[in-house]
Amino acid sequence: MAKRRFLVLFLIFTLVSLTASLAACDDDKEEQPAPTPTAEAATPARLILATTTSTEDSGLLEYILPDFEAKYNADVDVIAVGTGQALELGQNGDADVVLVHARAREDAFVADGYGTARYDVMYNDFILVGPAADPAGIRGMTEAAAAFTRIAETGSTFISRGDDSGTHSKEKAIWTAAGITPEGDWYLSAGQGMGEVLTMSEEMGAYTLSDRATYVARQATGLKLEFLVEGDPILFNPYGVIPVNPQKHPNVNAELAQAFADWITSLETQELIASFQVNGQALFTPDSQAWRAAHGGE
């Protein structure tokens, strides 16, 4: 009776799995929680935030978002990708609001009508990190372009993100400032996120450009790469928030997206951002209009 048993087993399997499918589909509706007796909690609205990996990997979003979710009775779905992909998601109307760091491309995004407006949020800075042995001898240099030139001249291994992220854009800008077209055995384009590239650099004893937030967060979990060059104004890394334009994509939650932009630039949230620390180090410096106005407009 093997045959019948096989059919029975197969049918049971299909039934169980299909039940699981249905359960999975129901899962999508979980956004509507069971009505609570207090009845004040209406269905939370859903906001899709496309952002860079640095804001999620550093832990900043986990730290600040609960405040927004509570105030606006919203669920913020964070899609953490490279700046290039985040802007593409916004451009396709697949996200309601973007929080990224690549100033020129953000301005183009708004100019092309995909975003309603860009607001300053905060900044951190890029730093040049590398092996403790520092074969190119760049430790303590204050000019990023000069340090890049030394790396190229000594043929020391440099790992580029190579993924069109905000960090990659910045790196290309520094090479341009140095008047160098980086190519050769020493220049590796990884095409991966900041976390992966820091790991690769450590393993290969290479230099790389990192945003401070990801670097400090990784240092807390044992990264041994050293911090070599900082402070050059070209290394300034501003983050902007842009609500996606509902005229291009009527489906986006424009109202909540604007509320998010207003919230993240408000003085209160800016103070929250300033208080966010990893390993005793502040990672982001608030820089919204409201913050600057309150702090003497520096």
Next chain:
Amino acid sequence: MLTADHPRRQIIETIFDALREALRLIVSLDPAVIEVMWRSLQVTLSALALSAAIGIPLGTWLALVRFPGQRLLNALIYTGMGLPPVVVGLVVYLVLSNRGPLGDLGWLFSIKAMVVAQVIIATPLVVGVTMSSVRAVDPALRVQLRALGATPWQATAAALIEARFGVIVGLVAGFGSIISEVGAVMLVGGNIDGRTRVLTTAIVLETRRGNFDVALALGIILLTLSFVANLIMVLGQGKLAES
């Protein structure tokens, strides 16, 4: 000898830390981990059920019919068995994107989108393996059954039953490819915490964050889950063989 701060020793410690962390996460029934595990299983079983529902009948039919251009189709199916998941993810993203043809469904960044991508990845596997195992059944069987008065449906069912071990292998392969897949689900699911994060995408995130022990612990949980599922299937197969 490995001294305390020897790098290789540190890696060994990471592995031990990971084992300890995995055990702790499982024993303490860490709610976040249980949730991600459960979601992985949901996506995998849903996608596998749909792949089986499409793939087994299709594979059986393709094994039993003859038509011109069949070899070309076979080659296409075998190619499909090795579809690069990221490409599948990208295509599903473009189709489900707001700008895409099925954007109005609003499936992007949901479990549904992940299941769709996984079905596309796993179905060719199920079709291909079912097809070759049904083909391996002695064609004389069907002829004899028909001669004995079985309807075409009965004869086909008999051939499929004869090929059941091969079909189970196809399902096992499909299960393995789905539960371990990361590129496509990352793209179309978005790795959203509490909504579309599954074991594989959580592993990528923790790796990116440098929490190698947690990442490895999740990997151990994934393997354990996969092992238990396969064990159940193998035991089921054994039962079938006995009877």
